[in-house]
Amino acid sequence: MGKVAVVLSGCGVYDGAEIHESVLTLLRLSERGISYQCLAPNIDQMHVVNHLSGEVAAGESRNVLVEAARIARGEVLDLKDASVDDYDALFVPGGFGAAKNLCDFAVKGADMTVQPDFLRFAVGMHKAGKPIGLMCIAPAMSARIFGEGVNCTIGTDADTAAAIEAMGGKHIGCPVEEAVIDRERKLVTTPAYMLAGNVAEAASGINRLVDEVLAMC
Amino acid sequence: MGKVAVVLSGCGVYDGAEIHESVLTLLRLSERGISYQCLAPNIDQMHVVNHLSGEVAAGESRNVLVEAARIARGEVLDLKDASVDDYDALFVPGGFGAAKNLCDFAVKGADMTVQPDFLRFAVGMHKAGKPIGLMCIAPAMSARIFGEGVNCTIGTDADTAAAIEAMGGKHIGCPVEEAVIDRERKLVTTPAYMLAGNVAEAASGINRLVDEVLAMC
Numbered sequence: 512m513g514k515v516a517v518v519l520s521g522c523g524v525y526d527g528a529e530i531h532e533s534v535l536t537l538l539r540l541s542e543r544g545i546s547y548q549c550l551a552p553n554i555d556q557m558h559v560v561n562h563l564s565g566e567v568a569a570g571e572s573r574n575v576l577v578e579a580a581r582i583a584r585g586e587v588l589d590l591k592d593a594s595v596d597d598y599d600a601l602f603v604p605g606g607f608g609a610a611k612n613l614c615d616f617a618v619k620g621a622d623m624t625v626q627p628d629f630l631r632f633a634v635g636m637h638k639a640g641k642p643i644g645l646m647c648i649a650p651a652m653s654a655r656i657f658g659e660g661v662n663c664t665i666g667t668d669a670d671t672a673a674a675i676e677a678m679g680g681k682h683i684g685c686p687v688e689e690a691v692i693d694r695e696r697k698l699v700t701t702p703a704y705m706l707a708g709n710v711a712e713a714a715s716g717i718n719r720l721v722d723e724v725l726a727m728c
Numbered sequence: 729m730g731k732v733a734v735v736l737s738g739c740g741v742y743d744g745a746e747i748h749e750s751v752l753t754l755l756r757l758s759e760r761g762i763s764y765q766c767l768a769p770n771i772d773q774m775h776v777v778n779h780l781s782g783e784v785a786a787g788e789s790r791n792v793l794v795e796a797a798r799i800a801r802g803e804v805l806d807l808k809d810a811s812v813d814d815y816d817a818l819f820v821p822g823g824f825g826a827a828k829n830l831c832d833f834a835v836k837g838a839d840m841t842v843q844p845d846f847l848r849f850a851v852g853m854h855k856a857g858k859p860i861g862l863m864c865i866a867p868a869m870s871a872r873i874f875g876e877g878v879n880c881t882i883g884t885d886a887d888t889a890a891a892i893e894a895m896g897g898k899h900i901g902c903p904v905e906e907a908v909i910d911r912e913r914k915l916v917t918t919p920a921y922m923l924a925g926n927v928a929e930a931a932s933g934i935n936r937l938v939d940e941v942l943a944m945c
Contacts, residue, residue, distance in 0.1 A: 522739065522747075523798035530739075530799055534751035534927070541928035562797035563804065580779035581740035582747055584921075587780065704801075710751070711758035 512728060514546040516598040516636075518590060518629060519579035520608025521551070524704070525560035527575070529606030532646050532703050533582045535714045536602050539721040548598070549587040551579035552628045557611035557618075575612050590628040595635040599728045602721070603633075605647020605703055616651045621677035625655045642697040642727035644720045650700040654680035662693040666702030688715035690723055699723045729945060731763040733815040733853075735807060735846060736796035737825025738768070741921070742777035744792065746823030749863050749920050750799045752931045753819050756938040765815070766804040768796035769845045774828035774835075792829050807845040812852040816945045819938070820850075822864020822920055833868045838894035842872045859914040859944035861937045867917040871897035879910040883919030905932035907940055916940045 517536055521527020540547045552575050559571040580587045603609060610617035614625040625633075633656045636643055645653065645663070651671060653663040659679035665671045672682040683691045687706040690699050701716035734753055738744020757764045769792050776788040797804045820826060827834040831842040842850075850873045853860055862870065862880070868888060870880040876896030882888045889899040900908045904923040907916050918933035 524801050527798075529801075530747055531751050531754070531801070534748050535755070537748070538752070538755075538927045538931060541926045542931075561794055562800075562802050563794045565802060577778055577780045581744075583779075584741050584748070585779050585782060709758045710755045714755060714759075 512545060513599050514548055514597065515540065515600040515602060516593065517547050517549050517602045518613070519549055519551045519582055519587065519604065520606060520612040521556050521573070521575045522578040522581040523560070523562055524606045525562055525565065526556050526558060526611065527578055527606055527608035528582060528604050529647060529704055530582060531710050531713055532604035532606065532717060535717045536604050536721060539718050543721070543725060545725065549579060549583035550590045550593050551576040551587055552612065552626055553589045553591060554612065554626065556608070575608070590632055593632050595632065595639050598636065598641065600641055600724050601633060601636045601643045602724065603645050603649040605649045605705070607648070609647065609649040610651060614652050614655070621674040625652055630655070637696065640697065642699065642724045644699045644724040646701055646717060646720060647703040647705050651675060653698065653700070654678035657696045657698060661696055661698060662691055663698060663700040664691040664702060666705035668705060687712045688719065690716060690720045692723055697727050729762060730816050731765055731814065732757065732817040732819060733810065734764050734766050734819045735830070736766055736768045736799055736804065736821065737823060737829045738773050738790070738792045739795040739798040740779055741823045742779055742782065743773050743775060743828060744795055744823055744825035745799060745821050746864060746921055747799060748927050748930055749821035749823065749934060752934045753821050753938060756935050760938070760942060762942065766796060766800035767807045767810050768793040768804055769829065769843055770806045770808060771829065771843065773825070792825070807849055810849050812849065812856050815853065815858065817858055817941050818850060818853045818860045819941065820862050820866040822866045822922070824865070826864065826866040827868060831869050831872070838891040842869055847872070854913065857914065859916065859941045861916045861941040863918055863934060863937060864920040864922050868892060870915065870917070871895035874913045874915060878913055878915060879908055880915060880917040881908040881919060883922035885922060904929050905936065907933060907937045909940055914944050
């Protein structure tokens with residue numbers, strides 16, 4: 512087993528990568544003795560949200576790669592330069608950053624497009640037969656990466672599930688401690704904070720996802 | 729068992745709360761079924777550090793409470809308004825924020841002063857006989873909170889240990905998976921990322937610290 516890639520979409524649930532989901536992913540990988548590399552696109556965030564007020568911070572801008580470095584303790588690389596050959600699996604934690612920075616699902620729903628650097632890398636990993644784990648809202652990108660008929664979950668949210676189906680995905684309801692596995696396409700998805708009421712609940716599904724993805728390597 | 733307080737010093741190892749240590753603390757509390765409230769001082773950070781380059785971001789400023797809200801998913805209160813009566817224990821993750829925002833140890837060493845809101849709350853918790861857990865660099869504040877003779881650890885760093893001794897503390901060397909316990913003063917300290925080489929190592933000592941503090945409640 513070599514190294515796996517963890518793509519972060521910033522730092523903070525409302526405008527970036529969900530911090531708990533990101534750390535829980537790194538923790539499980541670390542517990543399993545797996546080396547990882549954090550990656551992020553070198554682009555401006557869609558916007559900056561004040562996480563205390565919940566309001567958009569007008570006039571502020573932050574870079575996804577620079578903010579992701581907070582979660583990665585400085586050890587993060589530009590996704591643009593990432594080579595599929597260097598990694599055995601791909602993990603993507605959720606948070607609104609997955610739907611605002613890695614794609615524009617938060618704004619455009621089923622009409623979304625995926626950020627080019629992320630799309631190239633994710634599709635490349637898939638075409639190379641390497642397993643992928645998407646958490647929380649990140650599975651909204653499943654049909655764009657894997658094509659029609661892909662099985663995935665974002666938990667139980669009806670509107671998001673309908674958007675996934677509109678893009679050609681097959682949405683399967685799933686409780687927080689479980690994961691949906693598309694064995695043919697080597698995709699594992701789990702609801703995480705789409706459903707989790709606390710950190711331990713998020714950990715239960717994420718641990719499951721990480722273990723299932725590693726089992727497919 | 730009621731609720732415990734977790735004081736965050738921002739969001740990011742170089743200018744705020746260490747993100748992994750913070751999430752690992754919340755995870756262990758959640759796994760143990762303990763309710764927690766995140767708190768932070770409503771002050772500007774000492775500075776903003778670009779975590780990709782490691783350089784100070786000239787001209788940028790961020791608020792400790794607002795950034796802490798990223799780790800707390802919005803659920804954070806102003807430390808100034810916190811009442812000792814509402815909490816059974818206090819936890820403080822590390823990161824440079826503990827030494828730059830909760831006190832000025834990073835700049836002044838043994839001549840440091842502690843941020844007034846944090847000092848009031850921490851001393852109040854101690855005087856009320858409630859246990860406190862300090863991680864990573866946060867134990868540098870031990871002598872200011874508990875007075876002379878307090879036993880604590882920041883791991884093995886000689887310069888930091890000397891500064892602690894200069895302030896009247898008693899520094900005890902400690903490996904990453906262990907914790908130093910001052911039973912008389914109900915203080916538990918662990919090195920966390922002062923020594924940890926990965927997330928799982930940080931978790932080992934933090935889990936130990938959380939369990940020891942809870943056992944003293």
